[in-house]
Amino acid sequence: MIAINRQGRVVLRGLCAMVLLLTGACASLMSDMDPPTVSVDNVRSLPARDSGPRFEITLRVANPNKQALDIVGISYTIDILDRELVSGVTNEVPRIEPYAEETVKLEAGINLFEMLRLLAELGQKQGDTLDYRFAAKIDFKGLLPTQRVEERGSLSLN
Structure with a gap:
């Protein structure tokens, strides 16, 4: 089992948000x-x-x-x-x-x-x-x- 402290969760959430943002930006760029x-x-x-x-x-x-x-x-x-x-x-x-x-x-x-x-x-x-x-x-x-x-x-x- 992996334990992640509060600071690690914040970083992980930030990385996930960045990945979603980049994926959305790429999709909109390619659709045009x-x-x-x-x-x-x-x-x-x-x-x-x-x-x-x-x-x-x-x-x-x-x-x-x-x-x-x-x-x-x-x-x-x-x-x-x-x-x-x-x-x-x-x-x-x-x-x-x-x-x-x-x-x-x-x-x-x-x-x-x-x-x-x-x-x-x-x-x-x-x-x-x-x-x-x-x-x-x-x-x-x-x-x-x-x-x-x-x-x-x-x-x-x-």
């Missing part, structure tokens, strides 16, 4: 946070290296919030027909001021095996569209949780 908008601005081919074809992808990141975004890093994938073809990461992200946008460049590579599987599948596929998915994971400095942004659609082959 809208996810950033991420779109592809440009894709440029880079010289091939040992790992195969590489691309420089320029993303446009818009901050629809009243607070600036300090981003630690972004990872990005492009899927076609549920095959992850392109992926990349960067930790060189500028601070994005409230209601502003910035461009972020990242280097991405192609998954050659998935590309070959996709090409084989396209030879057998009947249809005029390709389904795609862009997905970005954004990690923030501080207490903000990781945000995931996704866009899905179809590309017409005609």
Whole structure:
């Protein structure tokens, strides 16, 4: 059995109150946070290296919030027909001021095996569209949780 004197109980109550206050503050901070908008601005081919074809992808990141975004890093994938073809990461992200946008460049590579599987599948596929998915994971400095942004659609082959 643990015995706590009056002074210890006061300290314990104070710590509990502080934890509850911080938890409430974090919850209210996160509930007001809208996810950033991420779109592809440009894709440029880079010289091939040992790992195969590489691309420089320029993303446009818009901050629809009243607070600036300090981003630690972004990872990005492009899927076609549920095959992850392109992926990349960067930790060189500028601070994005409230209601502003910035461009972020990242280097991405192609998954050659998935590309070959996709090409084989396209030879057998009947249809005029390709389904795609862009997905970005954004990690923030501080207490903000990781945000995931996704866009899905179809590309017409005609």
